[in-house]
Amino acid sequence: MFASPLIAAPMAGGTTTSAFALAARGAGALDFAAGGYKTAEALAEHLAPLRSEGTDFGVNLFVPRQGPLAPADAAALLRYRRELMPLAARLGASVPGLPFSPSDPRTQDFWAEKLQLLLTDPVPLVSFTFGLAPAAVVASLHRAGSRVLASVTSVAEALAAAETGVDALVVQHANAGGHSAAFLPPGHGAGESSVVQLVAAVRAAVALPLVAAGGIGDPTTAKAALAAGAVAVQLGTALLRTDESGAKALHKDALADPRYSATAITRAFTGKRARALVNDFVRDHGATAPDIYPEVHFLTGPLRAAAAAAGDAEALNLWAGTAWQKSQAGPVGAVIEGFLREL
Ligand SMILES: Cc1cc2nc3c(=O)[nH]c(=O)nc-3n(C[C@H](O)[C@H](O)[C@H](O)COP(=O)(O)O)c2cc1C
Structure with missing residues (x-):
């Protein structure tokens, strides 16, 4: 399903720069552009250096809330x-x-404009978080030639996502840094204690390829997630402190500061x-x-x-997953290579 068992997570808000994605790709990871918060124009600019004939890479979008605020x-x-x-x-x-x-x-996070961009100028992979893209959107992306991933945090969400026709699931455990992908009310998760258990539970319920995410800070945990049935693991916090990460210096320093x-x-x-x-x-x-x-x-x-x-x-x-103390500074390629050597 994917060119690599290791995915550099899309990290919106400035962390995933084009240089970060390209460096992760250069070291053998599958890279995802971060479409969240960006206008369609800013996303097109972010994507331009990443587009390359025959290379697998993805774009991640936030699914916006439907309907107005309650009084x-x-x-x-x-x-x-x-x-x-x-x-x-x-x-x-x-x-x-x-x-x-x-x-x-x-x-609406410029939803309609960014979807239009991805339909007129398609990319190999599109992933969604914070909700499910409607089945009609998934179908239109398929017609444009993209494969589609939905982010889920429980078996119930995985079953709902599978109904929309997506090709794979990003299975995110609550140990993950940054926003939860959850779209059903809390309580729908069965309370699995780690990403390995969550992947195993989703694996038993849904036949789609799974990407494991959340609290994966070392190759041992990554290997356990793959052994539980994931085809790839997605790293976020483990890459936050790297040279190419666009995270603020204050954020990078806090991740290494024992006061936290x-x-x-x-x-x-x-x-x-x-x-x-x-x-x-x-x-x-x-x-x-x-x-x-x-x-x-x-x-x-x-x-x-x-x-x-x-x-x-x-x-x-200061977004951070539970494995934050294992995140390393230095080139993102060195961190990726360190994981890939052991997978
Ligand atoms: C700073 C930061 C920003 C993130 N932004 C996004 C995003 O834009 N879209 C998304 O799907 N996930 C986002 N995530 C979540 C990651 O995709 C992934 O699920 C998570 O980082 C995995 O857990 P880990 O941080 O413990 O590795 C973000 C995570 C972090 C730490």
């Missing part, structure tokens, strides 16, 4: 905005006004559950942030930008 959500957003004001004042950042216009194209001793799943930064190093922002807002994505992401954006500019890692989203 209770608008009130919850206002409350969270008020809660963030003191920190914003301290950082010298302004919190955006509310409500956000439902016609703001960022709310735990990760947690939090909605504090974006409203969607995501795993990050525990810092002041997670401690102060983790319990109160509302379940409203992407609006919370827009609310906290200027605070995070100000924190980054001030060198303040305590207000930054």
Whole structure:
């Protein structure tokens, strides 16, 4: 199904640069461009250097929320905005006004425009996260010549994804760094304790090829995920600190800083559950942030930008999977080669 058993995860928000993807590819990994947050024009620019006749590579898109916010959500957003004001004042950042216009194209993450781009200028692989692309979208991508992957976090999600006609599944365990791909309410997962167990459970339920993701920090775990039935493993956090990773220096440094001793799943930064190093922002807002994505992401954006500019890692989203302590600095190719040697 894939050219390599190792996939360099798509990491939106600046981590996956074209140079990062190309360097991972050069070392023998399958690379995925990160389409999330980008306009169609920015995605086309990101893809231009990656397009190469006969080379397998992928593009990842966020599936946007359907429908408008509930009135209770608008009130919850206002409350969270008020809660963030003191920190914003301290950082010298302004919190955006509310409500956000439902016609703001960022709310749909430029979905229609980016799909159009992928239909008119197809790529070998397209993966989706945060939801299922409708079966009609999957079919149109197939007609354009692409293979399609859906990201899932439970057996129930895997069964739902298979119904849409996708060719493979990215099976993401909750140990993963960054946002959860989950699209069914929490509780649908059977509570598997590791990616190896989750892959085995999905393997028993669905016949599609599986990519294992989440907390894979060393070749031993990668091999166990392959042995449990995955055809490839996807690395995120393990590549975050590398030279070509576009992650902020503050983020890279925090991953190697012994003062950070735990990760947690939090909605504090974006409203969607995501795993990050525990810092002041997670401690102060983790319990109160509302379940409203992407609006919370827009609310906290200027605070995070100000924190980054001030060198303040305590207000930054330090995405990290549970295997963060194993992530290494140096060329991304060296990390990829280290894994591939043992797979
Ligand atoms: C900084 C960061 C950004 C991420 N961005 C995306 C993304 O844009 N799309 C996506 O499908 N997954 C994204 N992920 C999740 C990865 O695809 C993958 O599931 C996860 O990194 C695997 O767990 P690990 O971090 O423990 O290796 C991101 C992960 C991190 C750490």
